[in-house]
Amino acid sequence: MKHELIQDSNKIILKNVKDFEPKDIFECGQCFRWKKEDDASYTGVAYNRLLNVKKVNNEIHFKNTNYQDFLNIWVNYFDLNTDYSLIKKRLSNEDKVMEKATSFGDGVRILRQEPWETIISFIVSANNNIPRIMKAIELMCSRFGNEVGIYNGKKHYSFPEPKVLANLKPEDLSACNMGYRGPYIIKTAKQILSNPNQIDLLQGINTDICREGLMELSGVGPKVANCIAFFAFGKLDAFPVDVWVKRLMEFFYFNEEMKPKEIEAFAKKQYGQYAGYAQQYLFYYGRELGIGKGGAKVVGYNS
DNA sequence: CGTCAGGTTTGTT
DNA sequence: AACAAACCTGAC
Structure with missing residues (x-):
C-alpha cells in the first residue's frame, strides 16, 4: 500500500488516496447499510464493526476504528490495494x-462485502428501489441483529445470522417491509444453514459455476446472482x-x-x-x- | 386511483 | 427453452 497512514485516537487517516469518493462508493447501489450523516460522512456496519468514513480535502478519515482493524478488515473491505x-x-x-x-x-x-449479508440484501433488492431496500434491511437488522455500538447518538446493529433468519416466520419479515420476499429469505437462510460450506465453495470457483450455485438459492435469479458474485465473491x-x-x-x-x-x-x-x-x-x-x-x-x- | 419500480417464481405453451 | 402473470409497497 502506498498510502500515507496516520494513527489518531480511535481514528485512521489516509493521505493521498486516489479514486475514493464516499458518495460514489456508498450511493452507487452496491450496498444498503451506509447512512449519510449531516457532515457528509457515512456511518455503517460491516464485519460486526461500526465505522464512520469521511473525506476531508485529500484525506480519508476512518473513525471509530483502530490500526489493527483497519489493516485486517477495512483495507480489504474498501479494496484499497x-x-x-x-x-x-x-x-x-x-x-x-x-x-x-x-x-x-x-x-x-467496489466494496468487498460479506457473502451472507450480500446474498440476502440482493434478494431484497429484486424488483425494488434503493430507499425501500435500505429501510427494510435496517428494520430487519434492528429487530433481529445484535447491537454493535452507538455512533453520533444512533444505535447500529449487526446483520442477522442465517440461523436467526431461518427461524423467522414470513410475517416477521413482512413487518420489516420485505413484502413477498420474506419467504425467499427464510428459505435461503435454511439452505445456507443446511449447507454451511456452500459459501466457502462459491468463493473459490469460477464465475459461471459460482452464479449457478447462487441461483439455487430461493429468490436468486440471473441478475441477483451476478450482483452477489461481483460484490461479495470478487467475480470481477x-x-x-x-x-x-x-x-x-x-x-x-x-x-x-x-x-x-x-x-x-x-x-x-x-x-x-x-x-x-x-x-x-x-x-x-x-x-x-x-x-x-x-x-x-x-x-x-x-x- | 392507476401505473411503475434496480426481478424471480410459478405455471403455460 | 421461451413467454406471461402475479407479487409487496410506496412514490408519483
Whole structure:
C-alpha cells in the first residue's frame, strides 16, 4: 500500500488516496447499510464493526476504528490495494464508450462485502428501489441483529445470522417491509444453514459455476446472482443486467431491444475480466448524459 | 386511483 | 427453452 497512514485516537487517516469518493462508493447501489450523516460522512456496519468514513480535502478519515482493524478488515473491505486508475485505463482501451465512461464516476470503489449479508440484501433488492431496500434491511437488522455500538447518538446493529433468519416466520419479515420476499429469505437462510460450506465453495470457483450455485438459492435469479458474485465473491467479470444497464447498453451499443442474456454475453466478450467494473462506470456515464427512463434524452450518439 | 419500480417464481405453451 | 402473470409497497 502506498498510502500515507496516520494513527489518531480511535481514528485512521489516509493521505493521498486516489479514486475514493464516499458518495460514489456508498450511493452507487452496491450496498444498503451506509447512512449519510449531516457532515457528509457515512456511518455503517460491516464485519460486526461500526465505522464512520469521511473525506476531508485529500484525506480519508476512518473513525471509530483502530490500526489493527483497519489493516485486517477495512483495507480489504474498501479494496484499497486495487489500482482503479489502472482498471479505468484498461477499460478505456476496449472501446470509445468505455474511454468516455471511465472519466465519470471517478471515485467509485467496489466494496468487498460479506457473502451472507450480500446474498440476502440482493434478494431484497429484486424488483425494488434503493430507499425501500435500505429501510427494510435496517428494520430487519434492528429487530433481529445484535447491537454493535452507538455512533453520533444512533444505535447500529449487526446483520442477522442465517440461523436467526431461518427461524423467522414470513410475517416477521413482512413487518420489516420485505413484502413477498420474506419467504425467499427464510428459505435461503435454511439452505445456507443446511449447507454451511456452500459459501466457502462459491468463493473459490469460477464465475459461471459460482452464479449457478447462487441461483439455487430461493429468490436468486440471473441478475441477483451476478450482483452477489461481483460484490461479495470478487467475480470481477460478472455483469449484472438490470433495467438500467439494459437501457444503457442498448443505447450505447445496439440501438435496438436486446435480451438480458445477449447483453451479458456481449459484455463479457467486450470487457473481459473487468466486465463488472465496466457496468459501474456505465451508470455514471449514463447519468452524465441524462439517459434515463423511457429511452435516451440524448440522441444520435452512434450516428 | 392507476401505473411503475434496480426481478424471480410459478405455471403455460 | 421461451413467454406471461402475479407479487409487496410506496412514490408519483
